[in-house]
Amino acid sequence: MFRYIVRRLLQMVLAFFGTTLIVYALMFAGQGDPIQALAGERPVSEAQRAYLTEKFHLDQTGVGGFFYRYFDYVGNLLRGDLGDSLTGREIGDMLAQAWPVTVKLAIIGLLVAIVVGVTAGVIAGLRRGGIFDNATLALTLLVLGIPTIVLAPLAQYFLGVKLPLFPPTAGSDPSIYALLLPGIVLGSLSLATALRLTRTSVAENLRSDYVRTAKAKGLPVRRIVSVHVLRNSLIPVITFLGVELGNLMSGAIITEGVFNIPGVGFNLFRGIKTEDGPLVVGLVSVLVVVYLVSNLVVDVLYAVLDPRIRYE
Amino acid sequence: MQVRRLAAWTALPLAATLGLVACGGGGDSGESDPNATVSIQIAEPQHLIPTNTNESSGNQVLSALFTPLVDYDEQNKPFEVAAESVNSTDNVTWTIKLKDGYTFHNGEKVTADSYINAWNYGAYAPNGQGNSYFFEKIAGYEDLQSEDPDGDGPQKAPEPKATTMSGLKKVDDLTFTVTLAKPYTEFKTVLGYTAFYPLPAAAFSAPGVIKDGFEDAPIGNGPFKMKGTWQHDAKVEVERYDAYPGEKPKVAGAEFRIYQQLTAAYADVLSDNLDVDVTVPTENLSTAATDLGDRFKQSPASSFQFVAFPTFEEEFSKPDVRKAVSMAIDRDEISKSIFKGSQISARSFVSPVVAGYRDDTCGEACEFNPGKAKELYQAAGGPSELKITYNGDGGHKDWVDATCNQLKANLGVECVGVAEPKFSDLLTKVDNKQPVGLIRLGWLMDYPSMENYLGPLYTTNGSSNYYGYSNPEFDRLVQEGTTAATADEAVKKYQQAEDILAAEMPVIPLRFGQNVYAHSTRVKNVEVDLFQVVDMTKIEVVS
Numbered sequence: 001m002f003r004y005i006v007r008r009l010l011q012m013v014l015a016f017f018g019t020t021l022i023v024y025a026l027m028f029a030g031q032g033d034p035i036q037a038l039a040g041e042r043p044v045s046e047a048q049r050a051y052l053t054e055k056f057h058l059d060q061t062g063v064g065g066f067f068y069r070y071f072d073y074v075g076n077l078l079r080g081d082l083g084d085s086l087t088g089r090e091i092g093d094m095l096a097q098a099w100p101v102t103v104k105l106a107i108i109g110l111l112v113a114i115v116v117g118v119t120a121g122v123i124a125g126l127r128r129g130g131i132f133d134n135a136t137l138a139l140t141l142l143v144l145g146i147p148t149i150v151l152a153p154l155a156q157y158f159l160g161v162k163l164p165l166f167p168p169t170a171g172s173d174p175s176i177y178a179l180l181l182p183g184i185v186l187g188s189l190s191l192a193t194a195l196r197l198t199r200t201s202v203a204e205n206l207r208s209d210y211v212r213t214a215k216a217k218g219l220p221v222r223r224i225v226s227v228h229v230l231r232n233s234l235i236p237v238i239t240f241l242g243v244e245l246g247n248l249m250s251g252a253i254i255t256e257g258v259f260n261i262p263g264v265g266f267n268l269f270r271g272i273k274t275e276d277g278p279l280v281v282g283l284v285s286v287l288v289v290v291y292l293v294s295n296l297v298v299d300v301l302y303a304v305l306d307p308r309i310r311y312e
Numbered sequence: 313m314q315v316r317r318l319a320a321w322t323a324l325p326l327a328a329t330l331g332l333v334a335c336g337g338g339g340d341s342g343e344s345d346p347n348a349t350v351s352i353q354i355a356e357p358q359h360l361i362p363t364n365t366n367e368s369s370g371n372q373v374l375s376a377l378f379t380p381l382v383d384y385d386e387q388n389k390p391f392e393v394a395a396e397s398v399n400s401t402d403n404v405t406w407t408i409k410l411k412d413g414y415t416f417h418n419g420e421k422v423t424a425d426s427y428i429n430a431w432n433y434g435a436y437a438p439n440g441q442g443n444s445y446f447f448e449k450i451a452g453y454e455d456l457q458s459e460d461p462d463g464d465g466p467q468k469a470p471e472p473k474a475t476t477m478s479g480l481k482k483v484d485d486l487t488f489t490v491t492l493a494k495p496y497t498e499f500k501t502v503l504g505y506t507a508f509y510p511l512p513a514a515a516f517s518a519p520g521v522i523k524d525g526f527e528d529a530p531i532g533n534g535p536f537k538m539k540g541t542w543q544h545d546a547k548v549e550v551e552r553y554d555a556y557p558g559e560k561p562k563v564a565g566a567e568f569r570i571y572q573q574l575t576a577a578y579a580d581v582l583s584d585n586l587d588v589d590v591t592v593p594t595e596n597l598s599t600a601a602t603d604l605g606d607r608f609k610q611s612p613a614s615s616f617q618f619v620a621f622p623t624f625e626e627e628f629s630k631p632d633v634r635k636a637v638s639m640a641i642d643r644d645e646i647s648k649s650i651f652k653g654s655q656i657s658a659r660s661f662v663s664p665v666v667a668g669y670r671d672d673t674c675g676e677a678c679e680f681n682p683g684k685a686k687e688l689y690q691a692a693g694g695p696s697e698l699k700i701t702y703n704g705d706g707g708h709k710d711w712v713d714a715t716c717n718q719l720k721a722n723l724g725v726e727c728v729g730v731a732e733p734k735f736s737d738l739l740t741k742v743d744n745k746q747p748v749g750l751i752r753l754g755w756l757m758d759y760p761s762m763e764n765y766l767g768p769l770y771t772t773n774g775s776s777n778y779y780g781y782s783n784p785e786f787d788r789l790v791q792e793g794t795t796a797a798t799a800d801e802a803v804k805k806y807q808q809a810e811d812i813l814a815a816e817m818p819v820i821p822l823r824f825g826q827n828v829y830a831h832s833t834r835v836k837n838v839e840v841d842l843f844q845v846v847d848m849t850k851i852e853v854v855s
Binding site: 089270 | 736
């Protein structure tokens with residue numbers, strides 16, 4: 001197990017540099033004129049152009065320029081310096097401010113998905129074909145069909161403005177209560193998928209041999225469901241939720257915008273819009289780490305859930 | 313749908329009545345509470361150094377923290393605020409006397425040096441300040457610039473010859489003179505712009521170097537001082553500065569709350585979570601009057617929307633072709649159906665907010681006349697295919713497509729709207745003289761003067777003349793206007809210049825902008841000025 005984890009960690013280093021290289025190359029290739037993009041539709045003065053060009057090595061163009069800037073970036077990264085964004089702020093600071101609120105939001109989303117999704121999924125799986133099962137299936141279909149860009153403003157309008165149960169926006173330093181509505185909106189998509197996964201896998205496992213054996217032994221239903229069925233049914237759900245954590249972190253772009261939460265998603269959106277290469281790569285690097293770690297955790301969790309899975 | 317429409321119809325007269333009652337009563341009811349604070353929507357400012365701030369969010373914060381030398385009255389003519397007097401006998405040497413009693417928020421006295429140092433910092437090219445070009449009329453500005461010897465690196469530009477402009481001279485603590493390189497009649501008007509705010513000695517760590525972190529808590533000479541520091545992406549808080557000698561604000565402080573999306577701010581103002589929403593998003597315009605009643609407001613803005621012809625291209629070289637295209641556009645229809653009256657049709661080349669504006673200078677060429685347009689277009693041999701290139705990130709698709717449809721129907725030509733991802737992509741294509749067809753452009757003024765429209769947009773080397781229009785006669789008239797003896801004479805020259813534009817139609821004026829803003833039930837006397845900035849001395853909280 002230990003050796004497995006070390007090997008995975010070493011792979012992660014490679015994956016990390018690979019992805020940053022690709023993202024950096026993509027940003028570089030798609031870059032028009034970042035200085036003009038920053039200024040919007042205003043003319044940029046010669047003096048300002050010269051200043052920014054020099055500061056961000058934008059005078060280095062072509063393939064040579066790409067590697068020059070990439071290695072400059074990686075060199076700084078290894079020294080723990082994420083560099084400055086094109087707006088002149090330190091990316092490290094921006095991350096430190098944006099990160100906590102996005103993590104809170106993602107955790108709320110994930111909790112909603114786990115608590116509501118998995119519980120409802122188990123109930124639906126146990127009573128397959130019943131009213132609850134059909135109702136949740138129809139409901140999740142609806143949620144899966146509505147994109148966040150529609151769901152978020154609707155939730156804000158009806159639950160924030162018309163029926164003021166929640167504050168319509170969360171702001172920069174929000175309470176858990178203010179984050180609840182955006183968290184639910186964010187988690188609703190994973191909730192629907194998690195519910196459907198759990199339901200199918202519970203329903204399937206209920207018919208398996210070991211459940212029949214357990215029933216024949218005369219074990220109480222509660223124990224059969226909670227220990228035998230659930231443990232085996234959760235493997236696909238855990239896989240899904242592990243990957244989803246990364247999605248929740250980055251996929252908050254729309255939700256964070258609608259509810260005015262200055263987190264990672266918004267900064268990423270702004271970075272792409274203003275062709276702010278250093279900022280985008282900085283944020284993506286951290287997201288890559290989140291993905292890698294959550295995948296590792298998922299893989300390790302398999303062994304805990306199913307003792308037959310062993311790692312060298 | 314039925315119910316909602318009914319609600320709209322019943323609410324409209326109700327809202328109108330309420331509005332009338334409010335006007336008849338001579339203002340809003342209720343006492344004002346001087347100890348309350350207000351919240352105002354902004355976007356994340358790019359900078360909070362006066363010489364580097366040129367967007368409305370940064371301007372909004374700075375307008376609370378700083379007091380300008382001059383401000384603009386109802387007719388948009390300048391009057392002294394922090395200045396005691398601004399005088400010149402020859403329009404070259406301007407003597408600026410400061411009012412006594414102004415202090416910075418750290419207690420430092422505002423002196424002539426506060427202005428001279430700040431302006432020199434702004435003009436010095438290596439500081440890369442966005443508003444640096446505002447100082448180019450001052451003598452000695454050239455010595456603070458330097459050119460990269462080989463254009464774009466790798467060699468660095470040499471250090472400029474000087475670090476201070478020779479045109480700025482201190483006379484005594486409260487007086488200084490500004491000598492311009494050439495006479496400029498409206499220099500006093502320009503002084504109202506953000507770039508001309510003073511900076512305290514505390515802003516500098518060494519002469520000409522701004523202290524690290526000053527931008528996060530700027531110290532100004534205005535009615536409000538910073539409360540804490542600029543919380544990026546979240547808010548900037550200010551509180552009343554008690555030693556302020558000018559007109560005292562009627563609130564104790566303000567929170568400039570940073571929003572990423574306009575719709576979020578609108579939702580907040582609807583539920584009284586936010587006091588002033590400076591920009592109501594376009595998608596909410598159709599329901600805003602119903603949602604908010606008389607809390608939904610409009611005021612004139614300086615923005616000017618137009619499409620330009622690359623005049624250097626053969627197919628657009630004839631003025632008759634350009635006039636015909638203009639006559640085939642039904643401006644009123646587009647303003648009404650797409651902008652819901654939030655923008656008004658334009659038939660002049662400068663905005664109605666500047667002194668010297670005349671209605672309909674464009675004359676017949678801006679009147680909607682499809683029959684004559686087609687005739688003229690065919691007689692002049694206009695191209696059989698037109699396209700309008702716009703930047704796709706600015707929400708222009710709807711009206712560009714509508715305009716194209718009108719051209720199709722009224723001129724009998726093919727027309728498509730072509731979106732470029734960003735404005736910079738559009739500019740690159742125009743710079744390379746690629747055939748982009750008509751170009752969508754817009755303009756916001758820096759200071760209220762006809763010159764600020766005519767100069768940058770239509771003179772041969774104008775900073776935003778992307779479409780290569782050039783007419784020596786026009787250049788000469790604008791130049792004569794800037795050096796005329798009095799402001800009235802200047803306006804006359806500008807108007808003559810504008811008449812040339814009407815005859816040649818290098819661009820088609822389409823619409824003038826309006827501020828569309830909303831406020832909560834907590835506040836009154838909310839006014840948004842030409843620069844999209846809330847007047848911080850007028851706003852009051854209803855108690």
